[in-house]
Amino acid sequence: MAVSKQRARPFLKWAGGKSQLLPQIDHFLPQTLKEGSIRRYVEPFVGSGAVFFHIAQAYALRQLVISDFNRELILAYRTIRGHVEDVISALREIEVNYHPLNEKARQVFFYDQRSSFNAAPLAGLSESSLPEENVERTAQLIFLNRTCYNGLFRVNSKGEFNVPIGRYKNPTICDASNLRAVATVLQRTEVQFGHYDSCEPIVDEDTLVYFDPPYRPISKTANFTAYSQQVFDDQAQIELAQFYRKLDQRGAYLMLSNSDPQNIDPEDDFFETAYAGFRIERVHARRRINSRAEKRGPVNELLIINYG
Numbered sequence: 218m219a220v221s222k223q224r225a226r227p228f229l230k231w232a233g234g235k236s237q238l239l240p241q242i243d244h245f246l247p248q249t250l251k252e253g254s255i256r257r258y259v260e261p262f263v264g265s266g267a268v269f270f271h272i273a274q275a276y277a278l279r280q281l282v283i284s285d286f287n288r289e290l291i292l293a294y295r296t297i298r299g300h301v302e303d304v305i306s307a308l309r310e311i312e313v314n315y316h317p318l319n320e321k322a323r324q325v326f327f328y329d330q331r332s333s334f335n336a337a338p339l340a341g342l343s344e345s346s347l348p349e350e351n352v353e354r355t356a357q358l359i360f361l362n363r364t365c366y367n368g369l370f371r372v373n374s375k376g377e378f379n380v381p382i383g384r385y386k387n388p389t390i391c392d393a394s395n396l397r398a399v400a401t402v403l404q405r406t407e408v409q410f411g412h413y414d415s416c417e418p419i420v421d422e423d424t425l426v427y428f429d430p431p432y433r434p435i436s437k438t439a440n441f442t443a444y445s446q447q448v449f450d451d452q453a454q455i456e457l458a459q460f461y462r463k464l465d466q467r468g469a470y471l472m473l474s475n476s477d478p479q480n481i482d483p484e485d486d487f488f489e490t491a492y493a494g495f496r497i498e499r500v501h502a503r504r505r506i507n508s509r510a511e512k513r514g515p516v517n518e519l520l521i522i523n524y525g
Contacts, residue, residue, distance in 0.1 A: 223397070227267050229368075234264065237503060242472075242474075247470045250470070258272055260283045262285060284410065286413075311391070327364055331378060335378055363385075420469045421467055425469070472520060475521070492521045502516055
């Protein structure tokens with residue numbers, strides 16, 4: 218594979234993706250990273266990887282480690298790393314077949330792909346096993362993500378992708394140059410599947426860990442946490458805060474993103490209590506996932522960091 222000179226960007230749309238917040242996040246990164254003293258970067262909830270791709274390309278690091286408990290996501294990362302040209306070919310075929318269709322035919326095509334994706338057994342996570350099936354599944358995932366409503370990745374209790382089709386006139390289905398750039402970055406990245414605490418053995422005082430867990434809902438209607446079949450409720454948020462403290466004791470540099478419940482209730486101090494003693498910064502974001510356009514205005518999100 219030829220090394221891409223293009224700057225890699227996320228290849229998936231993602232609820233809560235951090236592309237819009239990168240300048241603010243970069244501002245709060247530790248000075249030691251900018252000086253070249255940190256040698257390892259770990260991101261246990263990688264999602265679409267906006268922060269990962271930024272840090273991997275902006276700073277000199279000896280080791281990059283990303284992970285997630287979403288099997289489909291990790292399969293896609295590993296397949297792009299190992300078979301990017303095959304993924305590009307599969308996506309080009311889908312794109313050529315999809316773009317000429319009228320609206321009704323596109324709906325049929327989309328739901329056929331979604332049914333096929335949900336009906337197929339989940340492919341193995343190994344890059345070397347069943348590469349043809351992995352390539353097809355990764356291409357289907359990217360297609361569904363690029364053409365579904367609001368670019369969501371959402372599954373039901375059975376683990377089935379259940380987002381309806383979106384209304385896009387000319388969606389970008391195959392961004393070949395970006396996929397090659399993504400594969401180039403992934404060549405030097407460890408891509409792991411598992412729970413966030415699996416990173417603990419490699420975390421030390423020379424490590425920066427960025428946590429971007431499923432956000433705590435800030436209202437009863439803002440409850441999108443279905444990135445996988447696993448529930449990430451308040452108890453899970455508290456357990457993550459305890460793990461954060463554990464890594465803090467190891468001397469690691471830590472940053473965590475989450476929603477700011479005080480957007481809705483100024484008295485809600487859930488995160489101030491869970492992360493008491495740590496620095497909490499509020500950054501401005503624009504709400505992306507809402508069915509009503511008038512409710513996609515500026516909101517605060519939290520950055521919780523353990524360094525000055």
